[in-house]
Amino acid sequence: MAPSTPFVAGLVLFLLGFCLVDSRSVYDHRHHSVVGDGRWLLQAASAVAIDCGAKCSVRCSNSWKRKMCNKMCGVCCSKCNCVPPGTSAETRAMCPCYATMTNPRGKLKCP
Known part of the structure; x- marks a missing residue:
């Protein structure tokens, strides 16, 4: 006895869905990140890493504690892949x- 048409259609859809989920997870691990509710978002900023050292030395050029400023800016830059322009x-x-x-005290971390 041959399988019914709805059964075959359901099986095909299941297999296609499984293949799409499988290929999407491989792609997303390289170019996307998971948000808390399970949605996938493209992180365009992470595709091209910026030069944190150069950006932070410009950002901290007017600081009276340059070493500390550069250290904290570097931490923030590595996490956010972004440094605001200018020094203010x-x-x-x-x-x-x-x-x-x-x-941890609730004060702004990045200079």
Whole structure:
């Protein structure tokens, strides 16, 4: 007896879905990240890494504690892959991750 048409169609859809999920997971591990609710988001910023050392030395050029500024900027840059342009706090909004990172005491971490 031959299998019914709905059964075959369901089996084909199941196998196609399995293949798509499998290939998507391989692709996503390289170019996407998982958000808490399970959605996948493209992280365009992580595709091209910036030179944190150069960006942070510009950012900290007016700091009175350059060594500490460069260290903290480097930590923030490596996590966010972004450093706001210029030396003032007014440009923080250009890098939301960088601008909102806080230390354990709740104060802003990134210079």
